[in-house]
Amino acid sequence: MLFGAILVLSWLILLIRYPAKALPISLAAVLGLGLVAAWVLWQEGRENRDLSHLQLRIDYAPQRCPADRPLALTLRNGSDAALQELRWRIAAYRPGEHINLAERLYESPRYSGPGDLLPGATWETCLPLPTLRSGYRASSLEFRAEDLQGRFSH
The missing domain is CATH 1.10.287 (Helix Hairpins)
Structure with missing residues (x-):
């Protein structure tokens, strides 16, 4: 200074x-x-x-995913560049509300995506649940990806 x-x-x-x-x-x-x-x-x-052209959908799907990773993620690259790296946080909301029920702790997981995802390609995986505030069940919540940070090859 x-x-x-x-x-x-x-x-x-x-x-x-x-x-x-x-x-x-x-x-x-x-x-x-x-x-x-x-x-x-x-x-x-x-x-x-390029980030706005990504289609990321997160559903609570314990019937399709293992018990330790009950969130089903589907990512489609709608941009015209290959996705090289993607990181995000998962937020949980009650339907129609705007209060994030996923606790933001220092040790909260930071999720990351596939290494290379070509334009038009789709990637599917199962993710662990974020830590939820007490009193809420995951089956009654909507999950969204927030704080997307990505890198594309042009």
Whole structure:
């Protein structure tokens, strides 16, 4: 923090004392920072667009899955890029409500998806239940994936 303040103060002194030399350099630096910021925003927008094309469905299905992993997950890659990595958290809601009933503890599991999922491909697996608040049964809840973070190959 102190280093940044000293750097900005030095830049202002140079800009006031030697405007003919410092102004072109300052404009070039601002242009460079603007280009980097635009590139980062473009990359983030492209990643968000690809994540929005994923179709992720989580159902409580103890009849289809083992007892220690009763959540059935179906993931379809609807984007035009191959999915290389995907991480998410599972939230549990009573139908029609907006209060997450899955406890967010430090040791709560962070789920991850397949290594490579081609465009249009589907991946199915069974997942363990997140820790639920006491008094709620998994069979009466809806499960959703939240905090999706992914990486795509373009």
